[in-house]
Amino acid sequence: MDAATPATQAPDPAILHTESKKTRRLIIASYWIVILLAIPLWWSTTSIERQSLPTANVLAQQERELVFPVRVHLDTSRYGGVENTILVQEVQRQLDSNRDLSEAQEMRVQILSEPSNGDTYQVSLSRGAREPAVQGRQLSLDVQTDDQSSPTVLAMQLADTIVTLLAPYTAARGSQTERVVKYAPRYRLAFTLLNEDSASGNAALTWDIRASLSKHIAPLLERLSVLHNFTVESQVQYHAPLAFDPQIVYSQDRTEYGLTQEDLTVFVNSAEWTLSSSVSNDPVLHFVLFIPSQQHSPLHILDERGHSIASTAFVLPQWGGIVILNRPSPIVSRHLAASVLDAAFVTFRYQLKALLGVPALPSHVHLADASFDGAGITDWQLDALLRRRAVENVVGTQETLQSIVRLVDQIEGMPVGLDVKSDVLGALNALEKVYAAASASSARAAQSAGAAFSLASRAFFNPGMLALLYFPPEHKYAVYAPLFASSAAPLLAAILREVLAWRRARKARNRGEHQADTTGRQKVE
């Protein structure tokens, strides 16, 4: 093209030969089109996914309370000293005004004179002098025949026993709340035979753990399986030094060793003992049968005044239980037979029950002789535990869901994915099931409550819910300004210049047309 143009018409060197208004405007427009098209993309890729949560529903849960209807059938057929309906009314009146029950707020007790179907507790009165005994959901209560007490006194006595059985968790037993482990659907029980020093002579190298477990622990686990799932592991360790020296106590003509209260708190030498495998994330309850070495035998627990006490077992709240086994000095066997372990495992079972929050029977109530099933938990106790765990988990679920809603509202950079939303909905759904099941079966209610709590926790701990890091606005400007300000200036300038040039050109054209018009008119004249 250059060659074709004659040399006399050389182009202006200030103007590129390719430059034309149209090309320039196309170039500028293409820049802006790219930017405008990119904005939605940028917006969608950098904004965080925040699903809307059922906030109103979650907040409405706060108002709801879980109440278990409890029906107790009062059977006076074998007593006969008093009109049944009067006694029933009187007991009902006593229960309604009972403080412990109204504080617990988790059940509505109804006394019936006729047996009804479903999970009804039965209280049978009879004449006699035996101590009250429970079996299953039955309580047999003896009233002495010569006792000509009024129905009111009898009713008070009855109401009192019923309340201690139905609501064993009262504020008075504060230490219990610290001891009991948090609810978890699964627990790992780690039994350890721990020799302080197996070389010292009185060590036990093997133990009949299978027999002891199946005899003492398995029935209990079976009984509690509605609530928890247990994994059991056991091990024998041959060397487990104490981190301190026990005190020497001289009693009669022999030397003993003692553990003070402070020693007990630091008894577990966590730096050197490996008491459980860490293969799962389930909470672990430790049970340690500790055999002191010959240098520290016999080892006892001391009271405040430095005298050794008969018990050699203690519980570390939420951690587990420890039993110290002092072996007789001429060692008969290196093997601990099941019969030797009986005492220790009964203690372990007791400790396990305490750690899991199984209530103890009131001191004056006994287990009916024929009814010991190896677990030692009556339905009264199990139901109380189920009700308590259900209420605990319902409250925990409500709180967790509320805190999710509150945190999502409070922390702007927190993503909320679909899985979080479905877990929250699932938890709410499970809560509905709890309320529905409460009247029919406390076991099903407790299971649903456990599921609700697991779902709510899973929603809270969802790995995707990690909030974006906070950066002060200044940081953002510091990052964005050098990039955007410098690139925005020429883009804006170019478009402004084009607009100005276009307006100028239009004005010029207008003027040109105007002039043409006027000249044309002159010609006509």
Next chain:
Amino acid sequence: MASSLLASWLRLYPTVQVFATWTGITCAQVNSQDIPARQFFERHGGSTSGHTNNWAVLVCASRYWFNYRHMANALGMYRTVKRLGIPDSNIILMLADDVACNPRNKVPGCVYADQARSLDLYGDNIEVDYRGYEVTVENFLRVLTGRMDPSVPRSKRLLTDDRSNIFVYMTGHGGNEFLKFQDNEEISAFDIADAFEQMWQKKRYNEIFFMIDTCQANTMYSKFYSPNILATGSSDIHENSYSHENDYDIGVAVIDKFTHYILQFMEGINKTSQASMQDLFNIYDYKKFDSNAGVRSDLFGRPLTHALVTDFFGGVAQAEVLKSSLPEVRAEADFESWDTSPSSATHTDDYIVPLVLPDITDTGNSSTEPVPDNNESLFPEPHLMDLFVSARAAPGSLRGAMAGTARSWASTLIVLALVAWVCAKR
């Protein structure tokens, strides 16, 4: 990001940066003015912590050889909490861990915190849970909030509940309201405060003791707003935290002053010690640290004199003894006389051989000078960011805030003027 950026643009002009003032003041006034408040909080049983288990999260946020002392800080704390009874399973140690086996280390496999090299902190039983490049802000926040992938093993998790006392220790290079993680990213005071709030909401702690040793450390706890947190830091806003001493053979500073004196105090503590947190804070001294170490206790519900050091550094708090003798097999439902006996009496037996850290200051070591080592604040003066950022360094006065706003407007005007000028040319 887009929406938050837009929102922050909109917020730019009314943003008044007054928050810098009170951060420095709170800690200075704590000791004198909150006595009535403390007495108010003194309730029945206020002296017991109510915890049943202890956890520790120890973070060394630095890496590379010249940050040797930060590794030593974290390992010193690790050794102390372990000695005082927190099991390894309850300690989350985050450590770049690149000094012990560094080719430049003259004593391979060892980390020392003093010139005399009296104690190898690396020892033979160190369990580092997050190592090297795993030490990230994200992982730290995941540890705190518990938001983990299901496949993460138990040892990397903080499995706490509402009966847990947690000791959180952080060290590294920091600045005003941030702490740098491995020269790569940073965590701000807001992030930690939000993480603690989430923990509180999910009942993941009973009490937290937050300790941080970095430059301008006190700013890091200034944003906390959740209850039951006790916090302490090594230096005030605009102050550096200094290293304690150099080892001329190793060739770098081996420990920071603040941590050094804390550890020195801790050597006098055993598992059953009755020393209180107030006793710990009483050792704070500008002459020793060359900085104003701060304490924030307004969120903490107990008087400091009643809060034991072992509430946060120790192991188990109480044991219940079965009072009766071992029961017969069948009569097992009968015993229920349990006794809660929290440890109370002072027990002076030393069953731990105390570590002897020689008191270096007594030997007249010249390294107590504010040595110009790597421990100064992050950005060289003039602060690069000040070019873009409004006057956050101005200590929060109204004038400073107005100047900041004015500067923001001015810079916008400059950009617009530039545009106009380019247009108008020709």
